[in-house]
Amino acid sequence: MKLFGRREKPIGEILSGGESAIANKEVEGLSLGQIVRRRFFRHRAAVIALFVLFSVIVFVMSALDTKIGPLRIPGWWRWTVEDIPELRFEDCPGGTIGCPTLSVNPFSGFGLGTHPFGQDDIGRDYFALVMNGARRSLMIMFIIGIVAGFIGVVVGSISGFYGGIIDAILMRLVDFIQTVPIILIAAVIGKASGRVGPVFLALFLGLLGWTGLARLVRAQFLSLRELEFVDAARVAGASNARIAFKHILPNAVGQIIVTVTLIMAGAILTETALSYLGFGVVAPDVSLGLLISEFQTSFTTRPWLFWWPGFFIITIALCVNFIGDGLRDAFDPRQRRRITKKDRLKAKFEVKAGA
Amino acid sequence: MSTEKVLEISDFNVDFWVDGVWYPAVIDMNLGLAAGKVTAIVGESGSGKSTTALGLMSLLASNARINGSVKVKGEEMVNAKSAILHKFRGREVAYIFQEPMTALNPLYTIGFQIVETLRNHFDMGPKEAQKRALELITMVDLPEPEKSINKYPHQLSGGQRQRAMIAQALACDPALLIADEPTTALDVTVQAEILDLMRGLKDKLNSAILLITHDMGVVADMADEILVMKDGITVEHGTADQIFNKPRHPYTQQLLSAVPKLGSSVKRVLAYRADAKPAPVLKLTDVTIEYPKRGRVPAFTAVKNFSLEIYPGEIVGLVGESGSGKTTVGRAAIGLLPVKAGSIEIVGNEIAGANQAQLSAIRRHTGIVFQDPASSLNPRLPIGESIGEPIYLAKIAKGADLARMVEELLDQVELPRSYRNRYPHELSGGQRQRVGIARALALTPDLLIADEPTSALDVSVQSRFLDLLTELQEKLKFACLFISHDLAVVDILAHRIAVMQNGLLVEAGDRDDILQRPQNDYTRRLISAVPVPDPAEQRIRREARLAAKN
Numbered sequence: 013m014k015l016f017g018r019r020e021k022p023i024g025e026i027l028s029g030g031e032s033a034i035a036n037k038e039v040e041g042l043s044l045g046q047i048v049r050r051r052f053f054r055h056r057a058a059v060i061a062l063f064v065l066f067s068v069i070v071f072v073m074s075a076l077d078t079k080i081g082p083l084r085i086p087g088w089w090r091w092t093v094e095d096i097p098e099l100r101f102e103d104c105p106g107g108t109i110g111c112p113t114l115s116v117n118p119f120s121g122f123g124l125g126t127h128p129f130g131q132d133d134i135g136r137d138y139f140a141l142v143m144n145g146a147r148r149s150l151m152i153m154f155i156i157g158i159v160a161g162f163i164g165v166v167v168g169s170i171s172g173f174y175g176g177i178i179d180a181i182l183m184r185l186v187d188f189i190q191t192v193p194i195i196l197i198a199a200v201i202g203k204a205s206g207r208v209g210p211v212f213l214a215l216f217l218g219l220l221g222w223t224g225l226a227r228l229v230r231a232q233f234l235s236l237r238e239l240e241f242v243d244a245a246r247v248a249g250a251s252n253a254r255i256a257f258k259h260i261l262p263n264a265v266g267q268i269i270v271t272v273t274l275i276m277a278g279a280i281l282t283e284t285a286l287s288y289l290g291f292g293v294v295a296p297d298v299s300l301g302l303l304i305s306e307f308q309t310s311f312t313t314r315p316w317l318f319w320w321p322g323f324f325i326i327t328i329a330l331c332v333n334f335i336g337d338g339l340r341d342a343f344d345p346r347q348r349r350r351i352t353k354k355d356r357l358k359a360k361f362e363v364k365a366g367a
Numbered sequence: 368m369s370t371e372k373v374l375e376i377s378d379f380n381v382d383f384w385v386d387g388v389w390y391p392a393v394i395d396m397n398l399g400l401a402a403g404k405v406t407a408i409v410g411e412s413g414s415g416k417s418t419t420a421l422g423l424m425s426l427l428a429s430n431a432r433i434n435g436s437v438k439v440k441g442e443e444m445v446n447a448k449s450a451i452l453h454k455f456r457g458r459e460v461a462y463i464f465q466e467p468m469t470a471l472n473p474l475y476t477i478g479f480q481i482v483e484t485l486r487n488h489f490d491m492g493p494k495e496a497q498k499r500a501l502e503l504i505t506m507v508d509l510p511e512p513e514k515s516i517n518k519y520p521h522q523l524s525g526g527q528r529q530r531a532m533i534a535q536a537l538a539c540d541p542a543l544l545i546a547d548e549p550t551t552a553l554d555v556t557v558q559a560e561i562l563d564l565m566r567g568l569k570d571k572l573n574s575a576i577l578l579i580t581h582d583m584g585v586v587a588d589m590a591d592e593i594l595v596m597k598d599g600i601t602v603e604h605g606t607a608d609q610i611f612n613k614p615r616h617p618y619t620q621q622l623l624s625a626v627p628k629l630g631s632s633v634k635r636v637l638a639y640r641a642d643a644k645p646a647p648v649l650k651l652t653d654v655t656i657e658y659p660k661r662g663r664v665p666a667f668t669a670v671k672n673f674s675l676e677i678y679p680g681e682i683v684g685l686v687g688e689s690g691s692g693k694t695t696v697g698r699a700a701i702g703l704l705p706v707k708a709g710s711i712e713i714v715g716n717e718i719a720g721a722n723q724a725q726l727s728a729i730r731r732h733t734g735i736v737f738q739d740p741a742s743s744l745n746p747r748l749p750i751g752e753s754i755g756e757p758i759y760l761a762k763i764a765k766g767a768d769l770a771r772m773v774e775e776l777l778d779q780v781e782l783p784r785s786y787r788n789r790y791p792h793e794l795s796g797g798q799r800q801r802v803g804i805a806r807a808l809a810l811t812p813d814l815l816i817a818d819e820p821t822s823a824l825d826v827s828v829q830s831r832f833l834d835l836l837t838e839l840q841e842k843l844k845f846a847c848l849f850i851s852h853d854l855a856v857v858d859i860l861a862h863r864i865a866v867m868q869n870g871l872l873v874e875a876g877d878r879d880d881i882l883q884r885p886q887n888d889y890t891r892r893l894i895s896a897v898p899v900p901d902p903a904e905q906r907i908r909r910e911a912r913l914a915a916k917n
Contacts, residue, residue, distance in 0.1 A: 240743035241753075243703055244806065247735050248757035249727040262747040 051342040058338020065331035075143040091137035093144050099135040112316050129320045141298050142320045148299040149280050152214040156279035159218025161272040164225025172233025173256050186223045194220055199291040210293045225271045232264035266343030273336035277329050284325055300325050373542045373575040374400040379435035381422045392418045394599045400575045407578040407586040410596035411825035416579045420547045424456050440542055458488045461536035465548040467528035471520040477531040478516035484538045503534040526557035540572055547579045554688035555896040562588050583626045584898020587905045595619045607902050625830040626900045627855035635862050639678055647676040648814045648846040649700055654709035656699050669695040670870045682847040684861030686854055692870040697818045697850045701733050702726045714813055731761055734807030738819040740799035744791040750802045751787030757809040776805040797828035815847045833859055854897050866890050
C-alpha cells in the first residue's frame with residue numbers, strides 16, 4: 013500500500029546531507045528535479061488524477077469540431093451545438109422528453125444510442141453541449157492559471173527582491189485587490205460590457221486572482237535572498253536580473269507550480285458559480301455552469317441534465333486539486349512517508365558496507 | 368544503592384527504513400550507567416549518537432525500528448506501553464537538546480513551562496509548583512530569578528535559555544539526564560559556565576548523565592566513561608583516562624589527533640619582513656558599520672572604529688564570540704554591507720561608497736568562503752556551474768575553456784573532475800566547503816575571506832579542510848582573512864590574530880604573542896575557556912577558572 017506515498021526525509025536534511033548518510037541513500041545521483049519527479053510519481057492519487065485529466069482533455073477536445081482560424085479539424089461526434097435534431101420522447105420515464113440513450117445495463121448490453129446524454133428543450137444534443145461547456149471551462153481554467161501565474165510571479169519577485177518602498181507599494185496594491193469581492197465586480201463588468209465572451213471573462217478573473225501567489229512568491233524571495241549562495245553570486249559579479257532569475261526563481265518554482273495548480277482548480281469553480289448566477293458565460297455560448305443554471309427548474313423531472321455537467325466539473329476540479337496535492341507533497345520537504353506494518357515486514361535488511 | 372545501574376542498555380539496535388530496506392543506525396550497543404556518573408557518547412555526524420539518545424525513550428520517527436533492551440531503574444523501555452513511557456519521560460529521564468530556542472515553546476514563559484512539567488508529573492497545586500519553579504530557576508543561576516521566571520524564551524540569551532532548559536529538565540529530579548550536544552550552539556565562555564553548572568547539579572542531585580557530543584574537549588571536561596561510536600558501531604568503550612591517554616582503536620586515535628589543540632602547531636613564518644611591509648591587500652581604517660533602523664528596531668552599530676591591515680601572503684585570524692561583529696567585518700570587506708564611516712581599501716581601491724560597476728571590478732581581486740555549506744551553493748545548479756560562474760561573469764572564458772578551468776579548480780581542491788555535474792545535495796559538508804573554496808579561488812584572488820568555513824564540519828573533516836587551505840595558501844600566496852570563533856583552528860592557520868568583542872577590536876598581533884602572552888583580559892578569558900581534549904589538563908584549568916571567579 014503506497015497510496016499517498018511520501019518521502020521520509022525532509023529536503024532540508026538532505027541539503028545539509030552527507031551528515032545524514034542514511035537519508036541520502038534514496039537520492040544518490042539524482043538532481044533535485046528528479047527527486048521531485050520520483051516523489052510525485054509515488055503519490056498514486058496524483059498520478060491517477062494526472063492520467064484522468066489528460067484523458068478528459070483529449071476526449072473533450074477531440075469530440076467536437078475545432079476551428080483554428082480558417083482551419084477546421086473535424087470532431088468524432090456526430091452532432092454539433094448548432095444541430096437541432098428531432099426531440100426523442102419514446103421510452104422516456106414519466107412522460108419527459110429528450111432522455112439519455114446511453115445504456116450501461118449489463119444484461120441488455122452497452123449502447124450509446126443517438127443521444128447518450130439526452131437532449132435539451134429544443135432537441136439539441138446534450139453530449140455536444142456538455143463537451144462544448146467543458147471546453148469553455150477548461151479554456152477559462154488555463155487562461156486564468158497563466159494570467160494569474162504570470163502576474164503573481166512578476167509582482168511577487170519584484171516585491172520580494174527589491175523590498176523597501178517598491179515592496180510596500182506593490183503589497184498595498186495586493187491588499188486592495190484582495191478586498192474586492194470577485195463575484196460582485198464580475199457581475200458589474202459582465203453587465204456593463206455585455207456579451208464580451210468567455211476569453212474576456214477569463215482574462216478578467218486572471219487579473220484579479222494573482223494576489224495570493226504574489227504574496228507567496230514574495231515570501232519565498234525574502235527568505236531565499238538571505239541565503240549565502242545569493243551573496244556568493246553577487247560577489248561573483250552577477251547582475252540583479254541574473255540573481256533573481258537564475259539563482260532565486262528556480263528555487264521557488266515548486267511553490268509557484270503548486271499554487272498555480274490550486275488557483276486553476278479554484279478558477280473552474282469560480283467560472284461555474286459566475287455562469288450559474290448569469291454573470292459569466294452567456295447564452296448562446298455554453299459553459300458547464302450555464303448548463304446547470306439553465307435547467308435548474310427541471311431538476312426533479314430530468315435529473316440527467318445535471319449529472320453530466322456536474323460530473324465534468326467535479327472530475328476536472330478534483331483532478332487538478334489532486335495533482336496540486338501531489339506536487340505540494342513532492343516539493344514540500346516536511347512531508348514524510350507513512351510506513352505500514354507490511355512495509356516493515358517486507359523490508360530487506362542491508363548492512364552498510366564499511367563506509 | 369549507589370552501585371545500582373540507573374540505565375542499562377544491552378544489545379541495543381536501531382534501524383531506519385529507507386525505500387524498502389532497513390539500514391542500521393545503531394548496532395549492538397551495550398552500556399551501564401550508575402547514579403552520579405557521566406558517560407559520554409562521542410562520534411562524528413552520522414555515527415548514530417543522537418539516534419541512540421532519542422531511541423532510548425522511543426522518541427524516533429516512525430520509520431525507525433528498535434531492538435534489544437533498555438532498562439531505566441530496572442524497567443524495560445523498548446516496546447513499552449505508551450503509558451509507561453509517558454511516566455518515565457520527564458519524570459525519570461529528562462532531555463537537554465542542542466538548540467534551546469527550538470526546544471522551548473516561544474509562546475509561553477519559562478516559568479509556565481517548568482510549572483507545566485511539574486504538574487504533569489506530580490500532584491501539585493499551582494502555587495506550590497510556582498514555588499518549586501522559582502527554586503529551580505535559582506538553582507541554575509539565572510539572573511534575577513523572580514523576573515526571569517516571567518520571561519519568554521526570546522528575551523533570554525543563548526546561555527540563559529540553555530539554563531532554563533536545564534531547569535525544566537531537572538524539574539522532576541530525574542534519575543537520568545540525557546544531554547544531546549548541550550553546548551554546541553554556545554560560545555566557549557558560555558559553554559564553560561554551562562558545563563560547570565551541569566557538573567555541580569549532578570553532584571547535588573546524584574543524577575546520571577548521558578552526554579552526547581562531538582567535542583572531545585567537552586568530553587574531557589565531564590565524562591567518567593566514554594563510548595566512541597562510528598557508523599553505529601561502538602568502537603571503543605572505556606574510562607575517560609584510558610580513552611584519552613591510551614586509546615586502543617585506530618579510529619579513536621585518529622579522532623583525538625584530528626582535534627586542534629592550542630599551542631601545538633608549528634611556527635608560521637610571515638611572508639614579509641616586519642620592517643619592510645609591502646602595500647596591504649586589505650586595509651580597514653576606522654570602519655564603523657551600522658545596521659539601519661527597521662521600523663521600531665533601533666539602528667545597531669555592529670562594528671566600531673575597526674582598523675586592520677592584511678598584507679600579501681599572510682593569513683589573519685579574526686576571532687570573537689557570536690555577536691562580536693566578526694562576520695560583519697568580513698562581509699563589509701567584500702562590499703556586501705555598506706560602511707557608515709571609515710574606509711576599506713582592497714589593493715588600493717576604495718570600497719566604501721563605490722558604485723556597482725566599481726564594486727564588481729574590485730571584487731575580481733577577492734573571493735569568499737561562507738560558513739554554511741548547506742546554503743552557500745545554489746541547490747538548483749550543478750557544482751561545475753557554481754564554480755565557473757565568477758569566470759563566466761568576468762568574461763574570462765566560456766564553453767570548453769570554462770569547462771577546462773573548472774576542472775583545474777576541482778583538481779586544486781582535490782575533488783574528482785566528474786563532480787562537475789553533481790548537485791550540492793549529493794555532496795557531504797566537507798566536499799561542499801571544498802567547492803566553496805574552488806569558487807572563491809576561481810578568479811585567483813589576492814584576498815580570500817573565509818567566514819567560519821569549518822564550524823559546520825566534523826573534526827576529522829575540518830583537519831583535512833585546514834590542511835588543504837594551508838597548502839593552497841602556500842602555493843597561491845593569497846592573503847586571507849580567516850574568521851572563526853575557534854581559537855584552536857585559528858592557531859593552526861593564522862600568522863596573525865585579531866580579537867573582537869562587542870564590535871571593537873580588543874587586541875591584534877602575532878599569533879604567538881596573542882595566544883601565549885595575551886595582554887587583554889577578554890583574550891585571556893577566551894583562551895582559558897577553550898576546552899582541551901585532556902582530562903587532567905582540563906581539571907587544572909577548571910580549578911584555575913573557579914579560583915579566578917571566587
